[in-house]
Amino acid sequence: MTINTKFTETFGVEHPVVQGGMQWVGRAELVAAVANAGALGFITALTQPTPADLANEIAKCRDLTDKPFGVNLTILPTINPPPYDEYRQVIVDAGIKIVETAGSNPAPHLPMFHDNGIKVLHKCTSVRHAVKAQSLGVDGISIDGFECAGHPGEDDIPGLVLIPAAATKIEIPMIASGGFADGRGLVAALALGADGINMGSRFMCTVESAIHQNVKEAIVAGSELDTEMIFRPLRNTARVASNAVSREVVEILNRGGQFEDVKDLVAGSRGVKVYEVGDLDAGIWSVGTAMGLINDIPTCADLVARIVADAEEIITGRLSGMLESEQEENVA
Numbered sequence: 001m002t003i004n005t006k007f008t009e010t011f012g013v014e015h016p017v018v019q020g021g022m023q024w025v026g027r028a029e030l031v032a033a034v035a036n037a038g039a040l041g042f043i044t045a046l047t048q049p050t051p052a053d054l055a056n057e058i059a060k061c062r063d064l065t066d067k068p069f070g071v072n073l074t075i076l077p078t079i080n081p082p083p084y085d086e087y088r089q090v091i092v093d094a095g096i097k098i099v100e101t102a103g104s105n106p107a108p109h110l111p112m113f114h115d116n117g118i119k120v121l122h123k124c125t126s127v128r129h130a131v132k133a134q135s136l137g138v139d140g141i142s143i144d145g146f147e148c149a150g151h152p153g154e155d156d157i158p159g160l161v162l163i164p165a166a167a168t169k170i171e172i173p174m175i176a177s178g179g180f181a182d183g184r185g186l187v188a189a190l191a192l193g194a195d196g197i198n199m200g201s202r203f204m205c206t207v208e209s210a211i212h213q214n215v216k217e218a219i220v221a222g223s224e225l226d227t228e229m230i231f232r233p234l235r236n237t238a239r240v241a242s243n244a245v246s247r248e249v250v251e252i253l254n255r256g257g258q259f260e261d262v263k264d265l266v267a268g269s270r271g272v273k274v275y276e277v278g279d280l281d282a283g284i285w286s287v288g289t290a291m292g293l294i295n296d297i298p299t300c301a302d303l304v305a306r307i308v309a310d311a312e313e314i315i316t317g318r319l320s321g322m323l324e325s326e327q328e329e330n331v332a
């Protein structure tokens with residue numbers, strides 16, 4: 001049995017499961033493993049230092065899978081912005097057919113992607129941004145709740161409200177994101193009106209995720225309580241693992257410190273060391289509250305198969321077993 005939704009139909013994937021863009025983590029090995037498992041993975045464009053490196057990473061991924069995969073383009077306000085146009089050109093030239101946009105308004109990028117037959121899945125953290133993106137003509141929405149790793153926005157609305165609130169207003173395919181890790185989550189997302197799920201933290205903790213084993217073991221050992229929200233006072237909140245560095249950042253900013261005061265602590269060059277050498281206190285690293293639901297390090301194939309099988313069992317077993325027809329009630 002498979003679970004068919006508006007999302008699987010529109011985006012041409014077998015299962016309604018997505019691996020969203022992940023800085024330093026969304027590389028070819030993981031994305032290909034996700035694709036081979038029948039789900040949709042995204043290479044993270046800006047993890048590659050140059051547009052030429054992105055072209056190589058896409059080629060590497062193609063060597064590892066003949067299934068569809070996409071590229072995530074995260075557009076964040078930075079002092080020295082990366083050459084977004086050049087990354088976008090590489091995506092088009094490489095023949096990629098699905099892009100995940102995130103971080104800000106996708107409008108400047110849509111004409112070029114659509115002119116080249118590329119479907120755009122836009123990730124955002126509020127109903128108003130989802131509605132706006134739909135009106136701009138994106139092909140799908142990924143609605144990311146307060147539970148998520150990375151940037152949850154500033155509204156603090158968890159998925160239980162955010163997903164159905166968005167589903168009421170979104171007609172195009174919509175996937176739910178933030179806090180999903182298993183079959184129960186997939187069924188819940190479908191029940192709330194979504195057409196599938198997006199997961200970051202869960203896919204980060206798989207065999208094929210090319211990060212240090214210490215990080216994966218820390219995720220397995222960690223609970224839903226072990227994250228920090230940094231940059232809250234700067235209104236650029238990011239949910240990251242709780243460690244010596246993130247706790248110091250929270251403390252400095254809560255005392256009235258400015259970005260300059262934490263700039264060195266949050267440097268990407270420090271964060272990437274966590275993943276590369278496995279020193280969990282080397283810098284900032286992203287993970288979400290879904291950590292409390294992650295208890296193993298499976299292959300992507302096993303993970304996706306398990307999520308889909310568990311979801312089917314919950315729908316056809318546990319949930320349908322709760323239904324009683326009126327006739328049966330009368331007899332009883």
Ligand SMILES: Cc1cc2nc3c(=O)[nH]c(=O)nc-3n(C[C@H](O)[C@H](O)[C@H](O)COP(=O)(O)O)c2cc1C
Pocket residue numbers: 019020021022023024025044072074101102103123144147148149150151177178179180198199200201202204285286287288289290
């Ligand atoms: C290590 C890590 C890095 C991330 N980096 C990005 C990124 O660069 N761009 C982006 O759009 N989302 C990023 N995210 C967010 C994920 O794509 C996804 O939306 C989020 O992880 C969903 O929440 P979950 O972790 O509870 O599944 C990142 C998540 C993680 C865990």
